Amino acid sequence: MPRPKRKQRQLKSHRYAVRRSRPARAHSSASSLDSLPAIVQAEPNNVSARMELAEHYLQNDQEDKILEVLRGLEDWYSFFDKFQRGYYNRLMAFGHAHRSQLLEAEKAAHLGLEEFPNSLDFHFVLCYVHLSLKEIDQSIASGERFVSLWNEIRDGRTAPPDFSFTGRHAAQLFNILGTAYREKGDFASAQEFYKKAIDSGPGDHLPYINLATLLRHLGESDKAEKVIKQGLKRCRQCDELRTLSRQGELHATISACMIVKNEEELL
Numbered sequence: 001m002p003r004p005k006r007k008q009r010q011l012k013s014h015r016y017a018v019r020r021s022r023p024a025r026a027h028s029s030a031s032s033l034d035s036l037p038a039i040v041q042a043e044p045n046n047v048s049a050r051m052e053l054a055e056h057y058l059q060n061d062q063e064d065k066i067l068e069v070l071r072g073l074e075d076w077y078s079f080f081d082k083f084q085r086g087y088y089n090r091l092m093a094f095g096h097a098h099r100s101q102l103l104e105a106e107k108a109a110h111l112g113l114e115e116f117p118n119s120l121d122f123h124f125v126l127c128y129v130h131l132s133l134k135e136i137d138q139s140i141a142s143g144e145r146f147v148s149l150w151n152e153i154r155d156g157r158t159a160p161p162d163f164s165f166t167g168r169h170a171a172q173l174f175n176i177l178g179t180a181y182r183e184k185g186d187f188a189s190a191q192e193f194y195k196k197a198i199d200s201g202p203g204d205h206l207p208y209i210n211l212a213t214l215l216r217h218l219g220e221s222d223k224a225e226k227v228i229k230q231g232l233k234r235c236r237q238c239d240e241l242r243t244l245s246r247q248g249e250l251h252a253t254i255s256a257c258m259i260v261k262n263e264e265e266l267l
Helices: 033-042 047-059 063-070 073-079 082-098 102-115 120-132 136-154 167-184 187-200 206-217 221-234 239-249
Strands: none
Touching (some): 033 047, 047 063, 047 073, 063 082, 073 082, 082 102, 120 136, 120 167, 187 206, 206 221, 206 239, 221 239
């Protein structure tokens, strides 16, 4: 049966800034990143320079410019070699995700997976997209595939494509996957992945908030307070943790939500 049409879920915030490792540079005539905008303006047909500029935007919290700099490249899509196709789809997936154009991001990720089934980037985007669309089982499937691949890469059993995540970004995926399991009602798995997110990225405050909120929901307030105190000691961004702590003192509750902000992860 064909899948029913889905409405895109517009997120509360417009920003989608995920910190990634820089992939292998595209071949361009640019002598430095600072010269790329001028080269792209002077040579609009320089595909590699345009993709490298889009990558620069991706790495520097200017994701809103990705789709603009890549506009029109689809007209030459069939002429890209395999690496360029994968690189292009990766950039398009993150560019659309940043703008909450979830179905377009999903399409780009699936196109990328057709040729690069072991790319962590595409599985990451799909995990995020499906969760945002409330397609929980599909989000979990994509997230678990990411985890499986990352374990293989970490153990040296699988070589990632040149534009895949490094392991230090797995913490973001664990946090998203924990939220997917929470939405499914599998609280044990949700706690497991929130803890993995904390262990992998102890300076990120969002997994602490998600785990503490879940523990309070389960009536385990003492454990929740320990998580909050741990986060307050480790994290640079503590305002939300302090708020959550004060609400605990007032016996208030806070609901978990999905929000994309300047941080890298999903809350």
